Amino acid sequence: MLKDLIAARMAVGGEILFGTKVTAVDGLDGRQPVIRFAGADGMQAGLDCDFIVGADGAYGVGRAAIPDGLRRDYQRVYPFGWFGILCNALPSSEELIYARHDLGFALISNRTPEVQRMYFQCDPNDKVENWSDRIWAELQARVAGEDGFRLIEGEIFQRNIAPMRSYVCEPMQHGRLFLAGDAAHTVPPTGAKGLNLAASDVFLLDRYSTTAQRRVWRAQHFSWWMTSMLHRSETDSAFDERRQMAELELVTGTVAAATSLAENYVGLPFG
Ligand SMILES: Cc1cc2nc3c(=O)[nH]c(=O)nc-3n(C[C@H](O)[C@H](O)[C@H](O)COP(=O)(O)OP(=O)(O)OC[C@H]3O[C@@H](n4cnc5c(N)ncnc54)[C@H](O)[C@@H]3O)c2cc1C
Known part of the structure; x- marks a missing residue:
């Protein structure tokens, strides 16, 4: 996927700055936010932008640029x-x-x-x-x-x-900054949703706060549910074990439950 994205950018004559490290994003409330970065040669520079997509993963600077008082972390x-x-x-x-x-x-x-x-x-x-x-x-x-x-x-x-962890940052948009992918949310990989969710975030950039956020929580629920159905924990009681087995019997024994799992696993409709 990364190779495809790079090829698509190159095909339209776009520029990609490899080997750069973003150090901060500023001016998100104004008309022209700025990405500050250190180039491969260590030189500091700034890039004036119309919009910024923070797709820099769970430990990047994008998420941190949303002020604490405006950002809510669910984990x-x-x-x-x-x-x-x-x-x-x-x-x-x-x-x-x-x-x-x-x-x-x-x-x-x-x-x-x-x-x-x-x-x-x-x-x-x-x-x-x-x-x-x-x-x-x-x-x-x-x-x-x-x-x-x-x-x-x-x-x-x-x-x-x-x-393993589940995480959602709300809001996913602040001013002209749009968080996408693991910068905005992390799911435990049991539902195989992380990268798929990152791609669908970008598809939804024009109606972000409502539609993308709802979709993220649907995927969060599915990933949490798959994780809790399939993993063992030292704190599990005999009740938890029996409940897991009953859930697995439901999923493997009824068309309705199997269909629901399949629909969520393959992907939710856009929009
Ligand atoms: C064990 C495991 C299995 C998984 N299996 C699946 C699966 O089967 N299906 C699925 O859909 N997902 C899966 N995932 C999840 C998936 O890997 C992630 O959701 C996905 O990689 C997120 O993509 P991203 O581009 O948002 O973030 P990342 O992949 O984290 O990419 C962020 C990029 O930003 C760069 N960056 C960060 N900070 C800076 C900075 N300051 N300056 C410049 N660059 C920066 C990083 O170097 C990195 O290249 C799995 C995850 C794990 C841990």
Whole structure:
């Protein structure tokens, strides 16, 4: 997607300043806001703008430019993270696998026909080194079933731990600044919504505060719901476990619940 965006910008003769770091955005209430940045050579410069799109992720300067008194942060931090790997292996399944196991959640996905992306739920404060020789055993255990299914293993060439959180910044627009993507919201990746939501934000820039915000909260709910249905937590009670199983039975056993999940997963209509 990034390559496509760069190619589209180049195709219309646009300029892209690679290697620059934005240090501040000013004048958002006026007619000509300014992006202040340090160039690749370290030189400070300013760019006068008609509008600014803050698409600089969860830790950029865009969000922080909305004054504290006007910005409201909604946040939920989950007590688990995802241990993710990339490996050289053939696909283990034609479809994505989402697994809820007593050991915790697991997700098996295909990056390419030769490269697979897999995750398992872990302590967000854990260290990658702690799992070096146990990764495959953990993944195999979490997807094992009565049918004898086994993952096709391969050389692991990337591993990392990502924390899980839900976050929304309101408003997503302040003056001539429009926040888009993770700058405005973060979802736990269980619903595979983050990047899709970023793209749909931009589609909706002309009626931002109302429509985009409503869509963001729909995606927040879906991502939270998928996460709470599929993950285990040390604080879960026996009631929580039974409730999760009942929910999974509903989703896998009724057309209405399965359709609702599919509609939300594939994407909500624009507008
Ligand atoms: C484990 C995991 C799995 C995921 N799986 C999926 C999935 O299956 N489907 C899906 O849709 N989403 C998924 N996501 C979410 C997705 O990765 C993010 O939602 C998406 O990358 C957000 O895009 P963005 O452009 O808004 O922000 P980012 O990708 O964070 O990009 C922001 C950019 O801004 C730059 N930047 C920041 N500050 C500055 C500055 N001061 N000056 C200049 N540049 C700056 C950064 O370098 C970065 O390049 C997943 C996330 C995780 C953690």
